[in-house]
């Protein structure tokens with residue numbers, strides 16, 4: 598009789614996760630010095646994996662509770678991270694970008710000084726002021742995102758999110774207990790396996806090396822099941838040092854300032870939409886296709902590998918503001934979207950280089 602309440606609770610939880618997924622990477626990229634923006638982004642994914650591991654551990658523990666109320670505790674305990682996030686959100690500073698955009702320039706400057714740990718922040722401050730001036734001029738951020746010259750970043754960001762989910766990672770994350778149950782493990786061992794995959798996920802996100810787990814229950818007849826667990830762990834660890842963090846990192850590194858916020862919304866939205874689709878479709882697909890479901894995901898992995906090989910350029914060590922000239926204009930495919938048009942108007946090469954030389958069209962060194 599509590600179904601409505603359960604569903605309402607899940608909807609509210611979904612809203613919380615959606616808002617956090619949008620706000621946290623953006624906040625991180627706003628306060629991060631450019632040099633370590635990538636690293637901070639991976640911390641976001643690392644925390645996602647730690648959260649999953651914790652949830653697996655809690656479920657492992659609560660499943661042992663006699664009396665049938667363990668699941669209530671399991672759902673209720675989700676309130677703890679939510680509380681921490683709420684309290685944490687009250688304590689973090691406003692980002693300099695946000696303060697500047699609301700006209701609180703001096704406060705923005707003070708925060709910038711604090712988070713950079715130096716008084717030498719004038720060039721960055723001026724760049725932020727100019728960026729916020731230009732951002733205010735963009736009346737329709739989403740329409741701007743759809744302009745031809747932003748096509749490569751948009752297509753790559755959307756494709757990466759779809760691909761990340763079509764690796765089938767959440768089929769494993771959400772349904773590991775069911776999966777291991779069907780392999781002949783008891784429900785307890787199934788949860789135990791889920792905990793292992795959660796841990797492998799965390800470790801592989803931290804370091805790109807295999808970690809060997811000692812198994813406690815090496816019965817011979819479980820040999821095949823254990824083999825599958827090892828394969829699943831290999832898959833999870835491969836995901837955790839590739840599609841997991843890079844799915845978030847690449848969009849945040851390639852969108853120019855003027856489209857980064859709108860781009861991030863689209864990125865999160867597509868990611869969660871496909872998380873939902875896979876979660877909804879997986880069980881019935883498993884019933885219909887049986888082992889074929891894994892061939893389905895393998896097909897996707899092949900497709901996304903080909904896409905990566907041909908359509909994702911190397912952006913390492915290239916400042917975001919030089920991306921147009923050094924990456925997109927040189928790329929065999931994406932260069933066709935880089936015609937010398939800006940906002941629908943043809944511009945001279947000099948103007949174009951200036952606008953594209955700096956993502957926000959502003960050269961901070963001109964103020965020095």
Ligand SMILES: OC[C@H]1O[C@](O)(CO)[C@@H](O)[C@@H]1O
Nearest residue numbers: 645646766767770798841872
């Ligand atoms: O580590 C696995 C987790 O990473 C994500 O792909 C992206 O954050 C989630 O959808 C998934 O549950």
